[in-house]
Amino acid sequence: MPQARLMDGTVLARRIVEATAKKAADLTDRTGTAPCLATVLVGEDPASVTYVRMKQNRCRKAGIESRHVALPAATTTAQLVATLRELSDDPTVHGILLQHPMGEHIDERAAFEAIAPEKDVDGVTFASFATMSFGLPGFVSCTPGGIVRLLDEYAVDPAGKRAVVVGRSAILGKPAGMLLLARDATVTYCHSRTRDLSSVVREADIVVAAVGRPRLIRGEDIKPGAVVIDAGYNPGNVGDVDFDSAVERASLITPVPGGVGPMTIATLLEQTVDAAARQLGV
Numbered sequence: 001m002p003q004a005r006l007m008d009g010t011v012l013a014r015r016i017v018e019a020t021a022k023k024a025a026d027l028t029d030r031t032g033t034a035p036c037l038a039t040v041l042v043g044e045d046p047a048s049v050t051y052v053r054m055k056q057n058r059c060r061k062a063g064i065e066s067r068h069v070a071l072p073a074a075t076t077t078a079q080l081v082a083t084l085r086e087l088s089d090d091p092t093v094h095g096i097l098l099q100h101p102m103g104e105h106i107d108e109r110a111a112f113e114a115i116a117p118e119k120d121v122d123g124v125t126f127a128s129f130a131t132m133s134f135g136l137p138g139f140v141s142c143t144p145g146g147i148v149r150l151l152d153e154y155a156v157d158p159a160g161k162r163a164v165v166v167g168r169s170a171i172l173g174k175p176a177g178m179l180l181l182a183r184d185a186t187v188t189y190c191h192s193r194t195r196d197l198s199s200v201v202r203e204a205d206i207v208v209a210a211v212g213r214p215r216l217i218r219g220e221d222i223k224p225g226a227v228v229i230d231a232g233y234n235p236g237n238v239g240d241v242d243f244d245s246a247v248e249r250a251s252l253i254t255p256v257p258g259g260v261g262p263m264t265i266a267t268l269l270e271q272t273v274d275a276a277a278r279q280l281g282v
């Protein structure tokens with residue numbers, strides 16, 4: 001059986017981070033100010049703690065400062081909104097990342113909208129969603145933005161292709177579909193109410209699995225030759241795609257780990273430096 005080629009997010013992300021580090025150093029030399037990302041975490045979910053730490057470590061290596069705000073799990077929406085507004089008004093902070101998920105009692109949309117659009121380097125506000133959807137310049141959601149970069153890198157042009165996005169979350173599925181639509185793909189969203197998921201996925205030239213259900217998408221669901229993007233984050237670094245069976249059918253596939261994960265952080269760093277450059281007038 002032919003095996004799919006791997007889409008290597010680690011290598012591409014490294015290249016993006018190296019270029020971003022050079023831009024950060026140049027910006028710091030010219031303005032005397034290093035780009036600064038504020039990370040905000042509500043509660044102590046172990047996976048979120050790890051992701052935020054990874055982001056801070058990569059920032060440090062790329063010459064980006066990070067300022068962390070750790071809030072207790074019992075933080076209310078009003079308190080979180082107040083914190084995000086303060087960071088939005090703080091001229092020493094250029095980008096804001098609110099780690100997701102943040103607890104069911106929190107109004108996630110109210111929190112995201114408290115981030116100033118010019119500091120929305122994670123691409124979570126309505127303003128960013130609108131520019132993303134119209135293919136206009138602006139900040140993209142980091143994982144979807146990373147997915148599109150990977151498609152470009154492997155010369156996959158979505159135009160005219162059938163793309164099936166499994167999942168409709170605000171930070172992943174919805175923006176991924178809009179970015180593909182902006183590139184002229186014919187996009188179908190699947191979700192918990194979709195009937196006969198397998199038969200819909202089997203129509204896809206490009207599958208984006210972004211639902212958070214370990215190995216939900218299996219090889220038999222993949223059209224031979226399709227491009228398979230696994231954006232699932234599940235405990236134990238398991239994706240939403242059953243890699244061993246899907247690799248036999250796809251033409252290109254992202255691994256987990258080493259696929260879209262590293263691209264998420266590379267996009268965040270790149271957008272933070274871009275935001276800082278704009279705010280510092282460079």
Ligand SMILES: Nc1nc2c(c(=O)[nH]1)N[C@@H](CN(C=O)c1ccc(C(=O)N[C@@H](CCC(=O)O)C(=O)O)cc1)CN2
Nearest residue numbers: 051098099100101122142143233257258259261262264
């Ligand atoms: N505000 C946000 N919240 C969340 C996002 C996001 O983009 N913005 N995405 C996910 C989790 N996430 C970042 O927050 C994330 C997950 C995984 C990785 C990653 O690089 N994973 C590596 C493996 C890491 C390891 O070895 O443990 C990989 O896939 O190779 C980066 C970012 C949910 N929340």
